[in-house]
Amino acid sequence: MQVVGTTNEHEIWASSGERSFRLNELLIIEDSFLNYPVGEVIETYSVNPFIPSIDEKTPVLVDGDVMDVLNSLGYEIADEMIYFAKLRIISELFYPVKTGANIREPEFEEVRDLLIRTLPPDGLTVGVIQGTEGLTDSLPIELQQVSPLFDTKKGIMPQVGVPFVFDYKSMNNYPHIGIFGGSGSGKSFGLRVLIEELMEKKVPLLVFDPHYEMSFKDVFDENLPDDFKGDYDRSCLIVTVGVDAGVKFDTLTSGDLCNLLGAVSPITEAMESAVSAVLERRDHLALFQDRIDSLIKLLESPNDDHYRQEFMDRTDIEEKRKNQYWNKLLALKKQVGQISTLKSITWRLSRLVRQGIFMDKGIKRIEEGLKAQKTVIIRGTIWMLRVYAAYVLRSVYQKRRDYRDAVQKGQTIEEKFPPFVVITDEAHNFAPKGDFNVPSKREMREIAQEGRKYGVFLILASQRPALLDDTINAQLNTKIIFRTVRSTDLNVIREETDIASEDVKRLPYLPSGTGYISSPVIGRTMSIKVRVSKTRSPHQLNPFDELEEQLNEHFELVTKIINDYLPLNESNLIDIILRLEKEEINLSEIELINYLEKMAENGIVRKETNPLLGITYKGE
Amino acid sequence: MFDKDIVLSLQNFNKKLKSEKFNFYNLEIVRKKLMTKGEFKGASKLSPTESQILTNKRPITAVDGSRIEYGSSYPYSIAIMRTLAATTGYPELTDTQTLSPLTPEVEMLVEDLARKKRISNEEALKLYLKNALAELELKTALAAVRKYKPYMLILDGGFLLFDKFDNWNILCEECVQNDTILVGVIEEVATAEVAPLIGIESIDRPRIYDREILFGLFNKGEYLHLHSDYKIKKDYNTIFARLSTSPQAIACDFIGEQESSIEDTLNLLFTLSPANGQGIPSWLQLVDARVRLRKKDMNRVLYTCLDSDVIERYFKPNRERRIY
Numbered sequence: 001m002q003v004v005g006t007t008n009e010h011e012i013w014a015s016s017g018e019r020s021f022r023l024n025e026l027l028i029i030e031d032s033f034l035n036y037p038v039g040e041v042i043e044t045y046s047v048n049p050f051i052p053s054i055d056e057k058t059p060v061l062v063d064g065d066v067m068d069v070l071n072s073l074g075y076e077i078a079d080e081m082i083y084f085a086k087l088r089i090i091s092e093l094f095y096p097v098k099t100g101a102n103i104r105e106p107e108f109e110e111v112r113d114l115l116i117r118t119l120p121p122d123g124l125t126v127g128v129i130q131g132t133e134g135l136t137d138s139l140p141i142e143l144q145q146v147s148p149l150f151d152t153k154k155g156i157m158p159q160v161g162v163p164f165v166f167d168y169k170s171m172n173n174y175p176h177i178g179i180f181g182g183s184g185s186g187k188s189f190g191l192r193v194l195i196e197e198l199m200e201k202k203v204p205l206l207v208f209d210p211h212y213e214m215s216f217k218d219v220f221d222e223n224l225p226d227d228f229k230g231d232y233d234r235s236c237l238i239v240t241v242g243v244d245a246g247v248k249f250d251t252l253t254s255g256d257l258c259n260l261l262g263a264v265s266p267i268t269e270a271m272e273s274a275v276s277a278v279l280e281r282r283d284h285l286a287l288f289q290d291r292i293d294s295l296i297k298l299l300e301s302p303n304d305d306h307y308r309q310e311f312m313d314r315t316d317i318e319e320k321r322k323n324q325y326w327n328k329l330l331a332l333k334k335q336v337g338q339i340s341t342l343k344s345i346t347w348r349l350s351r352l353v354r355q356g357i358f359m360d361k362g363i364k365r366i367e368e369g370l371k372a373q374k375t376v377i378i379r380g381t382i383w384m385l386r387v388y389a390a391y392v393l394r395s396v397y398q399k400r401r402d403y404r405d406a407v408q409k410g411q412t413i414e415e416k417f418p419p420f421v422v423i424t425d426e427a428h429n430f431a432p433k434g435d436f437n438v439p440s441k442r443e444m445r446e447i448a449q450e451g452r453k454y455g456v457f458l459i460l461a462s463q464r465p466a467l468l469d470d471t472i473n474a475q476l477n478t479k480i481i482f483r484t485v486r487s488t489d490l491n492v493i494r495e496e497t498d499i500a501s502e503d504v505k506r507l508p509y510l511p512s513g514t515g516y517i518s519s520p521v522i523g524r525t526m527s528i529k530v531r532v533s534k535t536r537s538p539h540q541l542n543p544f545d546e547l548e549e550q551l552n553e554h555f556e557l558v559t560k561i562i563n564d565y566l567p568l569n570e571s572n573l574i575d576i577i578l579r580l581e582k583e584e585i586n587l588s589e590i591e592l593i594n595y596l597e598k599m600a601e602n603g604i605v606r607k608e609t610n611p612l613l614g615i616t617y618k619g620e
Numbered sequence: 621m622f623d624k625d626i627v628l629s630l631q632n633f634n635k636k637l638k639s640e641k642f643n644f645y646n647l648e649i650v651r652k653k654l655m656t657k658g659e660f661k662g663a664s665k666l667s668p669t670e671s672q673i674l675t676n677k678r679p680i681t682a683v684d685g686s687r688i689e690y691g692s693s694y695p696y697s698i699a700i701m702r703t704l705a706a707t708t709g710y711p712e713l714t715d716t717q718t719l720s721p722l723t724p725e726v727e728m729l730v731e732d733l734a735r736k737k738r739i740s741n742e743e744a745l746k747l748y749l750k751n752a753l754a755e756l757e758l759k760t761a762l763a764a765v766r767k768y769k770p771y772m773l774i775l776d777g778g779f780l781l782f783d784k785f786d787n788w789n790i791l792c793e794e795c796v797q798n799d800t801i802l803v804g805v806i807e808e809v810a811t812a813e814v815a816p817l818i819g820i821e822s823i824d825r826p827r828i829y830d831r832e833i834l835f836g837l838f839n840k841g842e843y844l845h846l847h848s849d850y851k852i853k854k855d856y857n858t859i860f861a862r863l864s865t866s867p868q869a870i871a872c873d874f875i876g877e878q879e880s881s882i883e884d885t886l887n888l889l890f891t892l893s894p895a896n897g898q899g900i901p902s903w904l905q906l907v908d909a910r911v912r913l914r915k916k917d918m919n920r921v922l923y924t925c926l927d928s929d930v931i932e933r934y935f936k937p938n939r940e941r942r943i944y
Contacts, residue, residue: 049909063894065665066902070892072668074679074709075903 001103003029004084009093012039014085014103020046021085024131024527026111029087030102034095038111039087039103040524041131042502046083088500090114090524108138108162117522118167120146124197126190126480128161130514130527136160148228150513150532156223164528166478168198170521174477175452178427178468179461180493181482186513188213190480190530191425191461192537195375199232204420205375206366206396208389210382211425213537214238216375220536230534237369241380241388245366246359249285256391259439260357261348263387266437270341277335285358289349292342295332299339304330355384363392370396370420382429389430390439393422397447397456404454419455422447427460428467441469448475465492478519480528483510499525554585558595559604566605566619568596645820647837653818658846661883662839663861663890671891674884678771679708680892682904683761685753685776688913690922692937694742695721695730699749700918703757704911705764708903713767714911715760719752721745722934751784758787765794772885774904775804779856779873792875801881803889804873807900809834809860811871813852830860834869838862841890845882861886863893863900870899 001016012029014021021044029037067077089097108115115129125146139162147163148156171177177194181187196216198205207214216232239245247260254276261267261275278291294311301307308326317325336342352358369376380388399417406413422444424430431444447456448471460476462468466488479497484490485508494504497518503525507516518525558580562568565576573589580587587595596617600607605617651660666674683705691697698720705713721727721741726748734744757775765773773795775782782788782804795802808831815821815828822828838844843861852858857874859882872889874882892901922931 063896066892066894068668069666069671070708070903072672073675074677076709 001027003031003097003099003101003103005099007097007099009096010089012087012089012097014039014041014087016083016103017081020044020081020083022131022133024129025134026090026106026114026131027087027103028106028110029089029097030104031098034091034093034097037089037091037093037097038106038114039089041085042088042500043086044083045085046081048077048080049082105134108135108140111135115162116143116165117170118165119143120163120165122169123165123167124194124201125531126164126166126193126197126517127513127528127530128159129164130161130529132162133160135162145225145228147531148225149529152512156221156225156532159531161529163531164517164526166197166517166519167521168201168203171457171478172452172455174520176448176458176476176478177460178465178473178476178479179459179482180463180465180479180484180489181515182463182485184512185482185484185510186515186530187461187463187482188425188537189513189533190482190515191423191459192533192535193530194459195423196230196232196534198421199235199375200230202235202373204370204373204418206370206392206420206422207375207377208385208422208424208430209377209379210385210429212379214377214379215538216535218536218538220533224532224534228534232375232535236375236377237365238377238379239365241378241384242356242359244361245363245378245388246357246361247388247391248360248362249288249358250282251362252279252283254279259390260352260387261345262437263383263439264348264351267344267348268341270338271345274336274338274341274345277332285353289346291329291332292346292349294329295336296339296342296346298329298333299337299342357384357388363395366392367396367399367417371416371418373418382426385440386430387439389424390443393440393443393447396420397443397451397454400454400456419457421457421459423459423461425461427462427472428464431460431469431472433467433469445469445471448472465489465496478517478521480515480517481507482515483507483512497525503527555595555598557583558585558587559599562596562599562605562617563619566617568617569613570596570615570617571613645833650818650820650833650837653820654814654844657817657850658844660838661843661845661886663841663843663863663886665841666887666891671888674888675771679710679768680772680774680888680903681705681707681761681764681768681770682774682901682907683757683764683776684904684907684911685757685760686908686911686913687749687753688915688918689749690918691720691935694740694745695727696934697721697745698922698935700913700921701749701753701756702911702913703753703760704907705760706903706907706910707764707768707770710768712910713760713763715756715763717752717756719749754781755785755787758782758785758791762787762791762794765791765798765800769798770800772801772803772888774901775802776807776904776908777804778806778853778858778871779804779875780853783854792877795875796877801878801885802875803885805889805900805904806871806873807898809869809871811852811858814860817850830871831868834860836867838869840865843886848879857882859886861889861899863890864895864897866897866899868899 001014001019003012004015005013007013014027021041023041023044025041027039027041029039031037070077115132117123119142128147128149143163145159147159149159151157179187179191195205195207195214199216215238216236219229257279258267258272258275261271278295279288297310298304298307311326312322366376366378378385378388378392399415400419403413403415403417430438431441432438444458447458451457458476460468460472465473466486473492473496481493481497481499484493490504490507493499493507494501499516499518503516513530514527515530516525516527561579561583562576568576570593573592577587577589577592596605599605600617604620606620608616608618610616654660683703685701685703687699687701689697689699698718701717701719703715719726721730730741730744730748733748734741737744737747739747761773761775764770792802810829810831812827812829814830814833820828820833838861840862843859845859846852853873855876857876857879859872859874860869861872862869872886874885889901892903893899894902897905
């Protein structure tokens with residue numbers, strides 16, 4: 001291999017007659033004057049000067065017959081192959097590289113600083129760096145087999161290449177991570193690996209999980225190397241909005257409540273002012289609801305006196321407070337005045353109540369989880385999470401701020417609150433670009449812009465970077481990009497990262513699990529293959545496999561029982577169904593026939609069709 | 621646009637070349653006449669297995685050279701030569717030589733040649749370089765024969781180009797000893813021997829060259845093997861042949877000792893020539909393509925190796941300084 005053609009100080013061409021170049025591999029250029037710079041292969045080519053190309057009218061040097069004969073005389077036209085590649089110089093040079101300089105493959109130690117900033121115990125081992133396969137043999141022991149890989153066909157594979165270890169502590173200087181990629185690109189897989197690594201480091205995590213897929217108790221595969229397996233069940237705390245996590249109504253401001261109501265369905269300004277008029281400080285849900293109901297009745301009654309009679313007859317209010325309440329209602333009537341506004345509020349509110357979001361448990365558990373350096377996973381529907389995220393983030397972020405500010409100002413510390421990382425998939429739903437009034441957006445933005453000061457970081461995954469809020473996008477210092485197809489998203493990636501245009505062109509064709517990391521932490525864009533995850537998502541089963549599995553379930557047991565009842569006629573299956581019920585296998589007649597059909601397919605029973613009796617299944 | 625006169629004179633020239641005076645011979649007659657002097661034979665394409673049996677799995681070698689010059693008028697020029705012997709399935713052998721009349725030895729030789737041939741120094745240099753390259757090719761060929769003992773050695777050009785050098789006889793001897801068929805493939809036939817042989821002459825022209833008589837004469841794969849009494853050049857056997865769809869004939873020189881191998885060799889050469897190519901074996905073309913020195917490379921290597929004041933003072937032609 002050697003340098004050919006005209007060079008400059010940041011790009012060179014290399015050619016070789018013996019070996020082809022691999023994309024992203026690192027090579028050492030033996031130019032002693034420049035102190036042996038390192039280049040990364042960014043484009044590769046091969047050409048055979050004796051095989052005419054399609055666009056040139058080269059005289060036909062070789063035709064098939066001639067080639068066969070030359071081949072029989074010992075000549076291999078493949079030996080004429082010339083490989084060449086464009087290399088980007090990684091070191092900063094002030095002089096061009098010497099043309100003709102030799103190029104060779106490096107040993108790991110020679111390029112260590114370009115590949116590894118931190119060792120696995122102090123960083124997040126996310127995967128392997130593509131193009132470093134040739135360095136596997138010269139890796140030091142501490143970097144070997146820390147990142148096994150996975151191939152859908154071959155299963156779990158040993159680590160080949162240099163591990164990519166992300167120095168997460170440098171997030172202090174370069175905060176926030178974005179993970180982008182379309183469905184099936186390996187984005188969720190990458191997010192899972194990142195979370196696993198952060199859990200290993202006992203970093204408190206706040207994960208919003210609209211897909212109900214963030215559980216870390218199922219081992220990815222029994223074939224994982226033993227020292228690689230991990231159990232994270234005990235480090236996780238899973239809460240579901242409306243089941244064991246909710247909002248404490250008496251802590252809500254009218255803005256909060258409007259956000260919540262708006263999440264059900266967008267609200268008008270009139271509704272907002274109605275809410276702010278009706279809601280009192282430290283209000284209770286029941287009192288708020290009652291106040292609105294009473295107000296509606298007052299507005300519906302032909303005149304005030306008519307309703308006053310009814311109101312004064314109520315027994316659920318203390319007598320001495322009745323007058324005060326009545327006057328309040330009259331004042332509210334003047335302020336609000338519109339029945340339709342109030343009714344709109346009522347139906348939204350009752351939907352929230354039905355979802356169970358107003359719950360006194362509030363967010364205490366979430367806070368405790370974070371304080372215990374656990375991973376708190378909050379589940380819920382996306383519309384619910386958008387509202388709830390705003391509420392939770394404000395609350396925990398405030399706690400962390402208060403604590404940091406108190407430390408800063410030397411004040412007495414009331415409550416110690418740890419730094420934490422906020423993680424969510426489908427981030428564009430939580431902080432969409434444009435004028436959408438999504439409650440969580442304000443909090444996300446605030447953390448994106450100044451969370452670093454307080455040790456609060458974001459890891460946001462999304463299939464649509466183009467739909468994510470611009471301010472937040474710009475603050476994501478580290479970006480991991482998986483396969484992306486849409487041109488609008490590609491444009492955002494082009495603008496927001498230093499990924500070279502050749503690499504952007506490759507983005508639509510990346511295999512699953514392969515991506516680029518662009519980060520000031522590592523200084524240059526690297527292509528990586530994500531390691532195998534230690535755990536798996538509960539949805540990992542293919543729904544079509546699920547169909548098969550349904551039939552395979554109990555198949556052996558059912559087969560055994562059926563065997564006792566053979567021959568069986570399809571019109572008389574009741575005995576066997578009852579017998580199966582004793583084994584707690586509940587099958588309908590049709591389902592049982594499915595089993596019988598499958599047994600017939602597998603040759604376990606023989607199927608006989610009789611014009612009078614229908615189908616009979618007989619033992620072999 | 622071209623001048624009207626140029627166009628007219630070219631049109632006239634075309635007319636003249638196509639006139640009867642020029643094209644007085646008829647292909648059928650030429651063939652008939654030639655049949656009395658030799659035999660038209662058809663070569664056949666060999667299968668890979670047949671080729672292996674024929675060559676007894678020995679390789680074939682082709683030798684070619686290339687030369688390139690840089691400079692202004694005599695003696696301010698420098699020539700680089702490279703020769704290459706490529707053998708199927710074995711490493712290549714190359715030789716190189718750099719010559720300039722600015723060195724006294726070369727200057728002396730060139731001027732001797734000019735005196736002897738009564739030509740200008742400039743022409744003498746051309747001739748000298750041509751010979752030097754042929755001699756270098758011969759040296760490379762000899763090395764290849766000794767090292768690989770190939771079934772066949774293809775030289776680029778007729779034997780007359782080579783046979784004035786000392787190494788020629790050694791090469792012929794060693795080829796005969798090693799049972800290596802020596803063949804010189806001539807892409808551009810430049811002799812004028814066929815017309816006198818069959819008694820065709822023209823009062824208007826001193827000479828009728830073989831090229832025009834042989835054009836279109838052969839069918840594809842056909843060759844002419846003259847009886848041993850008729851020799852085109854010295855004692856060599858010269859075979860005219862058409863090895864592809866291209867109607868222009870090529871020629872192959874064989875040494876007298878190897879006349880018996882002509883048929884087999886022509887079969888092999890025909891097999892190795894692409895059906896739609898120029899009618900010469902592709903192995904020779906490959907060598908030609910690989911050995912060729914290009915002006916761009918020449919300039920690059922010169923500017924790298926010579927100091928720029930040397931280039932400016934001695935070599936750089938003034939025309940390169942033109943800005944148009």
